[in-house]
Amino acid sequence: DQQVKQNSPSLSVQEGRISILNCDYTNSMFDYFLWYKKYPAEGPTFLISISSIKDKNEDGRFTVFLNKSAKHLSLHIVPSQPGDSAVYFCAARGGSNYKLTFGKGTLLTVNP
Amino acid sequence: DVKVTQSSRYLVKRTGEKVFLECVQDMDHENMFWYRQDPGLGLRLIYFSYDVKMKEKGDIPEGYSVSREKKERFSLILESASTNQTSMYLCASKGQGIPGANVLTFGAGSRLTVL
Numbered sequence: 001d002q003q004v005k006q007n008s009p010s011l012s013v014q015e016g017r018i019s020i021l022n023c024d025y026t027n028s029m030f031d032y033f034l035w036y037k038k039y040p041a042e043g044p045t046f047l048i049s050i051s052s053i054k055d056k057n058e059d060g061r062f063t064v065f066l067n068k069s070a071k072h073l074s075l076h077i078v079p080s081q082p083g084d085s086a087v088y089f090c091a092a093r094g095g096s097n098y099k100l101t102f103g104k105g106t107l108l109t110v111n112p
Numbered sequence: 113d114v115k116v117t118q119s120s121r122y123l124v125k126r127t128g129e130k131v132f133l134e135c136v137q138d139m140d141h142e143n144m145f146w147y148r149q150d151p152g153l154g155l156r157l158i159y160f161s162y163d164v165k166m167k168e169k170g171d172i173p174e175g176y177s178v179s180r181e182k183k184e185r186f187s188l189i190l191e192s193a194s195t196n197q198t199s200m201y202l203c204a205s206k207g208q209g210i211p212g213a214n215v216l217t218f219g220a221g222s223r224l225t226v227l
Contacts, residue, residue: 041223043219043221105154
């Protein structure tokens with residue numbers, strides 16, 4: 001039972017345009033959401049997060065939107081840069097304070 | 113910055129061998145985790161530990177065990193390696209009661225190939 005779903009395995013955008021990565025979840029107990037970025041042969045690095053009591057969080061070029069009624073969150077990257085090309089994982093925390101549940105990831109390719 | 117160090121970046125082992133993957137963090141974090149990453153499957157939690165000598169099973173603990181004798185060190189053990197354990201293994205740590213306490217900090221990963 002996949003509780004965090006990233007339905008797009010890959011996404012390709014042009015440099016300078018907006019990248020939108022989507023994530024759906026099924027567990028209404030999730031109260032905190034995070035996005036991680038992963039380059040090949042490296043560990044994931046934290047990008048941005050949002051609490052379930054908010055609907056938007058912004059950090060520079062990165063904005064995360066949360067729609068609790070739809071159990072959906074999205075990561076917007078504006079403008080996209082070639083260095084943003086990586087796998088992006090959505091993660092959610094719920095119930096246990098220790099455990100994050102990850103989606104399968106979306107490979108973003110930003111073309112120059 | 114928190115640093116999580118995985119001692120081996122690349123390992124090649126034979127079926128049936130006992131394998132140790134070591135992870136050390138330098139920020140006095142209480143919580144440590146072992147994930148594996150496989151194409152199309154994302155990150156799956158194997159085991160985690162919330163204190164020294166404490167451990168809990170994650171989503172896919174079968175074929176693995178862990179050891180946490182010291183706060184800074186968390187070891188993943190494959191008692192008898194099998195080919196389906198070929199994967200990228202990621203260690204992570206997380207503090208408590210601090211800003212960003214939900215954020216896992218990952219090591220660079222250990223790519224294990226079992227022949």
